[in-house]
Amino acid sequence: MADTGKQAKPMTALLNEEFSLSAFDSSAVPKKLLSVLDVEKKMSLESVKVDPLAILKIAKHARESYPSEVNGQLLGLEIDGVLEVTNAFAVPTQPGSEDDMTNYQIEMIQCLREVNIDSSVVGWYQSTRLGDFMQKPLLDVQASYQASPNSSSVVLIHDTSKSEQAGNLSLRAFRLSQTYLDLTKDGKLTTKDMLEKSLTYANILEELPIEVETSSLAKALLSELQWPANADQELLESLQRPSSFNTKLRARRLADRSAISDDTETSSDALDNSLSGLLPSQPTAYLSRPMCTNALDLSQGLNGSSSLARQLEGINDLIDEHIHDANQWMYWKRGEAKELNRRQQYVQRKATSNAARLARGEPAEPELTEKELDKMFRVLPEPSRLDALINTANLELLTKGITQSRGPALTKMFMAQGLHESSA
Amino acid sequence: MSMLNLSLPPLASNLVKSRTTTTATTTAQQCYIHPVVLFSILDHYLRRNDNQERVIGTLLGVRSDDGRVVEIRSCFAVPHFETSDQVEVDMEHHRSMFSLHKKASAREQIIGWYATGSQLSKYAALIQDFYSREAAPFGAVHLVMDTELTGGQLGIKCLQGAAIGAGAHPENCLFLPLAHELQYPDAELTALQAAADSAEGEGIATLISDMEQLEKTIEELRCMLARVSAYVDDVCEGKAEPNTVIGKYLMDMLAVVPKVDTKQFATLFQSHLQDILMVAYLTNLTRAQLNIADRLQRIA
Numbered sequence: 001m002a003d004t005g006k007q008a009k010p011m012t013a014l015l016n017e018e019f020s021l022s023a024f025d026s027s028a029v030p031k032k033l034l035s036v037l038d039v040e041k042k043m044s045l046e047s048v049k050v051d052p053l054a055i056l057k058i059a060k061h062a063r064e065s066y067p068s069e070v071n072g073q074l075l076g077l078e079i080d081g082v083l084e085v086t087n088a089f090a091v092p093t094q095p096g097s098e099d100d101m102t103n104y105q106i107e108m109i110q111c112l113r114e115v116n117i118d119s120s121v122v123g124w125y126q127s128t129r130l131g132d133f134m135q136k137p138l139l140d141v142q143a144s145y146q147a148s149p150n151s152s153s154v155v156l157i158h159d160t161s162k163s164e165q166a167g168n169l170s171l172r173a174f175r176l177s178q179t180y181l182d183l184t185k186d187g188k189l190t191t192k193d194m195l196e197k198s199l200t201y202a203n204i205l206e207e208l209p210i211e212v213e214t215s216s217l218a219k220a221l222l223s224e225l226q227w228p229a230n231a232d233q234e235l236l237e238s239l240q241r242p243s244s245f246n247t248k249l250r251a252r253r254l255a256d257r258s259a260i261s262d263d264t265e266t267s268s269d270a271l272d273n274s275l276s277g278l279l280p281s282q283p284t285a286y287l288s289r290p291m292c293t294n295a296l297d298l299s300q301g302l303n304g305s306s307s308l309a310r311q312l313e314g315i316n317d318l319i320d321e322h323i324h325d326a327n328q329w330m331y332w333k334r335g336e337a338k339e340l341n342r343r344q345q346y347v348q349r350k351a352t353s354n355a356a357r358l359a360r361g362e363p364a365e366p367e368l369t370e371k372e373l374d375k376m377f378r379v380l381p382e383p384s385r386l387d388a389l390i391n392t393a394n395l396e397l398l399t400k401g402i403t404q405s406r407g408p409a410l411t412k413m414f415m416a417q418g419l420h421e422s423s424a
Numbered sequence: 425m426s427m428l429n430l431s432l433p434p435l436a437s438n439l440v441k442s443r444t445t446t447t448a449t450t451t452a453q454q455c456y457i458h459p460v461v462l463f464s465i466l467d468h469y470l471r472r473n474d475n476q477e478r479v480i481g482t483l484l485g486v487r488s489d490d491g492r493v494v495e496i497r498s499c500f501a502v503p504h505f506e507t508s509d510q511v512e513v514d515m516e517h518h519r520s521m522f523s524l525h526k527k528a529s530a531r532e533q534i535i536g537w538y539a540t541g542s543q544l545s546k547y548a549a550l551i552q553d554f555y556s557r558e559a560a561p562f563g564a565v566h567l568v569m570d571t572e573l574t575g576g577q578l579g580i581k582c583l584q585g586a587a588i589g590a591g592a593h594p595e596n597c598l599f600l601p602l603a604h605e606l607q608y609p610d611a612e613l614t615a616l617q618a619a620a621d622s623a624e625g626e627g628i629a630t631l632i633s634d635m636e637q638l639e640k641t642i643e644e645l646r647c648m649l650a651r652v653s654a655y656v657d658d659v660c661e662g663k664a665e666p667n668t669v670i671g672k673y674l675m676d677m678l679a680v681v682p683k684v685d686t687k688q689f690a691t692l693f694q695s696h697l698q699d700i701l702m703v704a705y706l707t708n709l710t711r712a713q714l715n716i717a718d719r720l721q722r723i724a
Binding site (some may be wrong): 049051052053055056057060061062063064086087089090091092093104107108111114115116117160163164166167168169170171191194195198200201202209210211212213215217218219220221222223224225226250291308312315319326377392395396399400402403404405406407408409410411412413415416417419420423 | 458459460462463464466467468469470471472473493497498501502503508514517520524527528529571573577578580593601606609610611612614616617618619620621622623628629630631632633634635637638641642672677684686689693697700703704707708710711714717718721722
């Protein structure tokens with residue numbers, strides 16, 4: 001019994017299989033191959049995987065030219081909705097003609113291809129200073145990257161000052177949303193469009209999660225950097241150097257480790273200065289192993305440091321602009337309402353006079369068509385809402401960033417308090 | 425008594441002179457390396473062609489005016505072809521890459537070259553000769569990384585060439601070790617940290633938020649403090665051997681803890697707390713306003 005049952009099953013299964021083969025069933029295709037079959041590029045990107053090499057190159061470029069903002073190209077591959085960024089190169093900042101730029105990029109990619117580096121451009125990176133990267137030029141460039149229908153390119157935003165202050169890498173990946181791309185094709189944006197397609201300041205950009213992937217060799221390097229073979233020896237040697245090392249180290253740190261040193265050190269806050277001594281030197285610097293203790297640095301983040309002040313100033317400007325935009329729009333709206341009102345009154349007057357004429361037995365005046373009415377009462381076109389929208393998005397971005405940075409700041413405050421109490 | 429007058433033959437004296445002058449001006453004494461260089465070399469090695477044992481490339485960076493301190497900031501790969509009796513380096517590639525590189529970061533000059541492998545290539549002297557000419561008037565620095573992980577170590581070494589023998593033959597070169605130190609600017613440290621996080625697990629990690637980072641760092645700090653206090657306890661109880669250097673260091677560390685008056689601290693703390701809360705309040709208020717405006721627009 002059991003045997004027959006067993007045999008019967010494969011037969012039907014086989015039949016089923018043949019059937020499903022003849023009618024192409026996409027669920028039978030292994031997941032890995034789906035992206036190959038995806039000719040029309042319907043699959044969207046899910047995440048970005050970045051190699052430490054690319055991050056380091058971006059960080060170096062951004063730091064060296066801090067505080068000016070720089071950008072460059074990302075090289076890599078897209079596999080199964082994951083964009084792998086394996087390399088990056090800087091683009092010159094000095095003004096040159098468009099042709100020079102293109103030539104530079106083409107030559108660079110050709111050269112890199114010779115040494116087997118991924119040669120397809122998968123996006124670009126941009127460094128930012130105060131976190132207000134949401135601006136028209138950036139969106140335009142990204143739109144041009146995403147213009148070709150099958151290009152899955154991202155923009156990576158790296159914030160040098162935030163990375164250094166928080167001691168945590170600040171790298172974010174963005175793509176423009178499809179609604180934004182559709183609506184801004186002709187450069188004009190009306191409130192009606194925005195409402196119909198439900199485009200708000202929150203969905204201009206889509207953020208993608210970033211993963212860091214390290215190769216095995218790079219892992220070996222990292223572990224060697226973290227635990228050098230002769231670490232103890234080195235530590236003792238460095239401790240034996242003249243004892244003014246604290247000041248020396250601090251001076252050195254300010255001179256060459258931090259791109260933003262002049263930025264943060266200018267703040268002359270009493271508490272900052274008194275507390276920044278709490279963590280005077282980084283013992284890890286002696287071990288020369290990569291560990292960033294900046295997250296604990298009380299002089300950064302806790303204070304009303306100058307960069308926070310500058311960010312707040314930026315917010316102020318943006319709010320002013322926002323109000324200006326709102327007023328402008330209100331002005332237009334009032335104008336439109338007035339015009340519509342006049343038009344309605346005119347139509348009504350016309351109707352009553354016609355009724356009177358008919359009552360008197362006179363022939364009625366011909367009704368005015370919509371077109372003629374439009375001609376008589378010209379409603380000004382709505383000013384483009386694009387700038388206002390981007391401005392709002394920028395404002396939201398900045399305020400969100402500041403709100404988020406308050407948590408660590410508070411934590412550090414209370415940490416300092418705890419230390420003070422225990423030492424007092 | 426007879427007098428013996430000794431003098432060097434003219435050729436030899438010239439040689440001695442020229443060599444002393446060159447060594448006096450061109451040798452570097454300290455070399456700083458940026459981590460991005462090491463990662464680039466490893467990436468290049470991973471992307472080598474089939475049957476290729478080692479890869480080489482050009483090191484770029486800056487020098488102090490007298491050439492004694494060298495800082496290697498970046499590098500690029502150069503294709504080369506090596507057989508048992510000859511070596512070919514793609515000079516054209518090297519030149520075009522360098523000119524491209526100069527456009528983006530104008531300050532960086534040619535410092536030397538890198539190679540992978542546990543031993544020096546037998547053509548190292550020849551390549552060194554080429555790069556010395558590229559880096560003239562300074563000497564070229566040679567960086568070696570052992571990608572075969574002999575002894576479980578990457579064995580990063582910095583070398584510089586010195587002429588050896590009576591005549592200046594390009595194939596004669598003595599490689600002398602050069603002191604090197606890695607440099608970690610803060611911005612790169614954060615990147616390395618993210619990479620180190622990923623190296624701990626499967627090799628993939630997502631970026632963490634500032635708050636999580638702070639938590640991790642505090643945890644690490646606590647571990648360090650625990651280690652130090654355990655060591656101090658051991659020394660006090662006579663279990664561990666006292667070390668004056670470490671003791672002095674700990675003293676110095678304790679001495680820099682600032683003495684802030686409790687009252688003063690309280691006022692400072694309060695005012696800062698108020699500042700932080702106010703900023704948080706205002707930014708939240710702004711966000712709420714924006715949200716309301718957006719929603720009103722949709723109702724209208």
